[in-house]
Amino acid sequence: MTLSASDLYAIEARLGARNYKPLDVTLTRGEGVWVWDTEGKRYLDCLSAYSALNQGHCHxxxxxxxxxxxxxxxxxxxxxxxxxxxxxxxxxxxxxxxxxxxxxxxxxxxxxxxxxxxxxxxxxxxxxxxxxxxxxxxxxxxxxxxxxxxxxxxxxxxxxxxxxxxxxxxxxxxxxxxxxxxxxxxxxxxxxxxxxxxxxxxxxxxxxxxxxxxxxxxxxxxxxxxxxxxxxxxxxxxxxxxxxxxxxxxxxxxxxxxxxxxxxxxxxxxxxxxxxxxxxxxxxxxxxxxxxxxxxxxxxxxxxxxEGMIENARVQGEYFMSQLRTIKSDLIREVRGRGLMIAIELQPQAGGAYKYCERLRDKGLLAKDTHVNTMRLAPPLLIQRAEIDFACEALADLFK
Known part of the structure; x- marks a missing residue:
């Protein structure tokens, strides 16, 4: 029997300890830099399980x-x-x-x-x-x-x-x-x-x-x-x-x-x-x-x-940050990082990063908030420029 995302969420809400507040997306499959939810929607993973998935999903x-x-x-x-x-x-x-x-x-x-x-x-x-x-x-x-x-x-x-x-x-x-x-x-x-x-x-x-x-x-x-x-x-x-x-x-x-x-x-x-x-x-x-x-x-x-993932992290990380810094918004305080370990810190008036992560999810990109006002971006190290462009377009649209 295949359960729906809402059924799975209900089980988790009833039985799981409340020590996490995950985004409301139920993932069922992953390949490379992409993951799919139970409804078949595809997302770019920009968390990599807190950098545990440097090599991508299911290498x-x-x-x-x-x-x-x-x-x-x-x-x-x-x-x-x-x-x-x-x-x-x-x-x-x-x-x-x-x-x-x-x-x-x-x-x-x-x-x-x-x-x-x-x-x-x-x-x-x-x-x-x-x-x-x-x-x-x-x-x-x-x-x-x-x-x-x-x-x-x-x-x-x-x-x-x-x-x-x-x-x-x-x-x-x-x-x-x-x-x-x-x-x-x-x-x-x-x-x-x-x-x-x-x-x-x-x-x-x-x-x-x-x-x-x-x-x-x-x-x-x-x-x-x-x-x-x-x-x-x-x-x-x-x-x-x-x-x-x-x-x-x-x-x-x-x-x-x-x-x-x-x-x-x-x-x-x-x-x-x-x-x-x-x-x-x-x-x-x-x-x-x-x-x-x-x-x-x-x-x-x-x-x-x-597979050259370490050098790719350097090259693509420089490109990712350069593109992020072209996004002009009064809500963004700073873009910082090294390689593919990147943060977008928001101004306090933005009202916290969690809601922006929710909106990114709706655009097909998964990221994580930390310390209230910061979004972390850490995709698998095999990410390519086209996928970074997809992420930057989603972020630019988010903050326009």
Whole structure:
């Protein structure tokens, strides 16, 4: 029996927890940059599942790898070895230069793993007194939804009424080097930060900020942890966003597009010996590094490189932003972004971005609002100029 969109919505409204407010569109199929609803209407996807779909919907080569591996072996746990995880390690080493890799499942798990490892390193290597370590984070950050992470979130919706929280965190303004330097003390073991704050509205720090941060962390013997779960794997026109300033973090966190949207996969990449503090029994995951996840991730990485999606993100992102900036409207405050990670910030008098996302949906384009006044545009990295023109025409008509 095929249910209508209204029937499906009624079931969701009756049984689903109210922790999301999705646009009223019920999707049933996707291919490349396009998705279709249950009524057969086609939409250009300009969210890409928060950058999990960098390679597009249902990429045939990733699907083939998933199907083949699912017929052979899906899960062993880490109690035994499997023949796919070492190959994923090798692919990530070749692509990123990582010296050691910790496979996990969700992005939040990668963040939590990095926090644990950084503290453990602080005690066992740096020599911080027991239970005195602190990690610095940034205001307006988004690193996930676990209890540990929301404890240092400055977003009231993520933070309020979930306490008490674990201590050991300091918060500084994003992009403020002097504030970061002032917050460091002898017990500081790490700095966790997004290269570009996505959920906050695609906020880009001042040029040169991360070069200074890298130098400071090296000088103060602090682990620099870059959360590239959204910015990584081509989204900004580079494999990793940190490449824009020519730096290497100590720990880099990947997720989302590491599976091309097929399966929850994440990883902590180390450029030094930080991960060596982990010994058998000190940290783990039943599903982390499973053969199905590893085979999918290997295919997802291959198509990014072989099909030129990273360079396409750079070229098409420049074109997309140039076209958006030609739209003249008193309602638009700013267009900003890097690669295909783009935001349109509206003036307060526009009355919020959500209603504009609803109107875009009616024009066949799906986008997401964030922080009330900002629309985020993040299409799959295989988008072409004709599809960008379609998006820009819809947006120009929206704001005329």
């Amino acid at each position: 045939p080569k990733i699907l083939a790898a998933m199907t083949e591996q699912a017929q052979r072996l899906t899960l062993t746990s880490r109690a035994f070895r499997n023949d796919q995880l070492p190959l994923l390690y090798q692919d990530l080493e070749k692509l990123t230069g990582a010296k050691m890799i910790l496979p996990m499942n969700s992005g939040a798990e990668a963040v939590e793993s990095a926090l644990k490892v950084t503290r453990k390193w602080g005690y066992e290597v740096k020599g911080v007194a027991p239970d005195q370590a602190n990690i610095i984070t940034c205001s307006n950050n988004f690193h996930g939804r676990t209890l540990g992470i929301v404890g240092f979130s400055t977003d009231p919706l993520a933070h309020n009424n979930y306490g008490p929280f674990a201590g050991g965190f300091k918060t500084v303004p994003f992009g403020d080097f002097d504030a970061l330097a002032a917050a460091i003390d002898n017990n500081t073991v790490g700095f966790l930060v997004e290269p570009i704050q996505g959920e906050a509205g695609v906020l880009i720090p001042p040029a040169g900020y991360f070069k200074r941060v890298r130098e400071l962390c090296t000088e103060k013997n602090i682990v620099l942890v870059l959360d590239e779960i959204q910015t990584g794997l081509g989204r900004t026109g580079k494999l990793l966003a940190q490449e824009h300033e020519g730096i290497k973090s100590d720990l880099t966190l990947l997720g989302k597009a590491l599976s091309g949207g097929f399966y929850p996969i994440s990883a902590v990449l180390a450029n030094n010996d930080v991960l060596k503090v982990l010994q058998p029994g000190t940290h783990g995951s039943t599903f982390g590094g499973n053969p199905l996840a590893s085979a999918i991730a290997r295919a997802a990485l291959r198509v990014l490189v072989e």
